Amino acid sequence: xxxxxxxxxxxxxxxxxxxxxxxxxxxxxxxxxxxxxxxxxxxxxxxxxxxxxxxxxxxxxxxxxxxxxxxxxxxxxxxxxxxxxxxxxxxxxxxxxxxxxxxxxxxxxxxxxxxxxxxxxxxxxxxxxxxxxxxxxxxxxxxxxxxxxxxxxxxxxxxxxxxxxxxxxxxxxxxxxxxxxxxxxxxxxxxxxxxxxxxxxxxxxxxxxxxxxxxxxxxxxxxxxxxxxxxxxxxxxxxxxxxxxxxxxxxxxxxxxxxxxxxxxxxxxxxxxxxxxxxxxxxxxxxxxxxxxxxxxxxxxxxxxxxxxxxxxxxxxxxxxxxx
Numbered sequence: 001x002x003x004x005x006x007x008x009x010x011x012x013x014x015x016x017x018x019x020x021x022x023x024x025x026x027x028x029x030x031x032x033x034x035x036x037x038x039x040x041x042x043x044x045x046x047x048x049x050x051x052x053x054x055x056x057x058x059x060x061x062x063x064x065x066x067x068x069x070x071x072x073x074x075x076x077x078x079x080x081x082x083x084x085x086x087x088x089x090x091x092x093x094x095x096x097x098x099x100x101x102x103x104x105x106x107x108x109x110x111x112x113x114x115x116x117x118x119x120x121x122x123x124x125x126x127x128x129x130x131x132x133x134x135x136x137x138x139x140x141x142x143x144x145x146x147x148x149x150x151x152x153x154x155x156x157x158x159x160x161x162x163x164x165x166x167x168x169x170x171x172x173x174x175x176x177x178x179x180x181x182x183x184x185x186x187x188x189x190x191x192x193x194x195x196x197x198x199x200x201x202x203x204x205x206x207x208x209x210x211x212x213x214x215x216x217x218x219x220x221x222x223x224x225x226x227x228x229x230x231x232x233x234x235x236x237x238x239x240x241x242x243x244x245x246x247x248x249x250x251x252x253x254x255x256x257x258x259x260x261x262x263x264x265x266x267x268x269x270x271x272x273x274x275x276x277x278x279x280x281x282x283x284x285x286x287x288x289x290x291x292x293x294x295x296x297x298x299x300x301x302x303x304x305x306x307x308x309x310x311x312x313x314x315x316x317x318x319x320x321x322x323x324x
Contacts, residue, residue: 028265033064034090035255038077038098040070044289045253048122049093051285055276073101073160073323075109082115086258088265091119096164096251099305103312104162104323112309116256119266120273121301123291125251126226127168128207128233130219135201140172140223140242143202147178155181156202157191162323165191165204167312168225168249170319175244195219206251207232207290225249232290252308253291254301270298 033056035049049066056064069077074097084090092098102108110116129140135154137143147154158165161184173180183200185191192210195203196218203210203219207230213219214233221236227248229238239247255273257266276282277295286293296304316322 028088028262028268029060029062031062031089033060033062033088034067034084035064035093036067036069036077036081036090037093038069038074041068044285044291045093045095047285047289048253048282051282052273052276055279055282056272059272059275073097075101078110081256082110082258084258086260086262088257088261088269090258091269092116092256093253094256095125095253096308098256099308100162100164100167100312101323103309104316104321106322106324112256112305115259117259117261117266117298118302118305119255119257119298120270120277121252121254121294121296121304122273122277123253123286124226124294125206125253125289125291126224126228126230126238127165127204127249127251128210128214128221128230128236129168129172129202129204129223129225129239130195130210130214130221131202132195132198132200133217133220134198135220137222138220140239140244143222144176144178147176147180151179152181154202155183155200156204157183157185157194157200158204159185159188159191162316162321164225164249164251165206166321167315167319168204170321171247171249171315172239172244174315174318175247208288211290226292228292230290231287231292252304253286254305266298270301 035053037046037049039045053064053066069080081090081092099112102110102112131137137146156169169182188205188209192203192205194200210219211232214221221233223237223239223242224230225239274295274297283293
């Protein structure tokens with residue numbers, strides 16, 4: 001290539017008329033990387049993000065900082081990443097709420113299938129169905145029988161409307177053809193306190209915060225909502241084991257980038273996250289919070305997100321659940 005052609009190629013690239021060479025994308029990351037957590041500091045998402053930030057900083061050769069953007073049922077943080085430059089330097093640490101916020105709204109402000117690209121999966125979390133000891137049941141089968149005998153009398157407590165816990169309860173009602181009332185609290189702790197105090201008969205919750213109550217008999221564990229048993233409560237069966245085929249409500253924690261982020265930047269980020277999650281300092285926090293450690297790359301995680309989005313949409317329609 002002569003000097004004239006080199007000069008023309010350079011001008012075209014600078015004007016944006018032809019794409020730059022792959023070496024440009026290979027420079028990722030070129031500056032500080034932000035891990036946006038759409039909730040307040042101290043939660044499980046925040047703890048995992050901070051544990052991952054150090055090994056990612058070492059791998060990237062750039063600072064990786066955690067930025068908490070709580071509020072509006074995670075929407076503030078989600079929108080911040082959606083509107084960030086699509087270059088991989090701002091990503092979202094998201095879970096079930098990220099999917100439900102879009103799937104359960106008539107007019108969602110984002111589409112996880114288009115506005116975001118899955119980067120990597122980190123872990124999956126089951127939910128626990130338990131009852132106060134005064135409720136005369138020791139299994140899901142007995143719970144269903146009681147609800148049928150006393151339609152509308154049994155009350156189950158959850159941590160928020162449209163959450164995975166809420167969807168678990170509504171799926172149980174649909175599949176078992178029973179009528180239970182739901183009482184919604186602002187957070188997992190208040191919902192657990194209500195059941196521990198006998199103000200509601202059943203609780204659907206994450207496992208780690210209530211496991212101490214199960215161990216001393218203040219709550220009676222009946223089943224978990226995931227396909228596999230929880231490592232924290234190995235003796236408690238899954239809903240599928242007690243006769244509910246394909247009953248699977250599982251929270252998934254993962255990383256998402258703006259939808260137009262270059263594929264090679266996503267692939268680099270994905271590979272480093274999978275490596276980081278395998279480290280004891282990261283995986284130990286996940287296990288402590290009741291997650292199954294399931295690090296997966298961007299292709300597999302994208303497939304998981306698409307399937308979950310469709311499942312939540314279908315269940316929301318069947319149960320007439322809307323967030324707006």
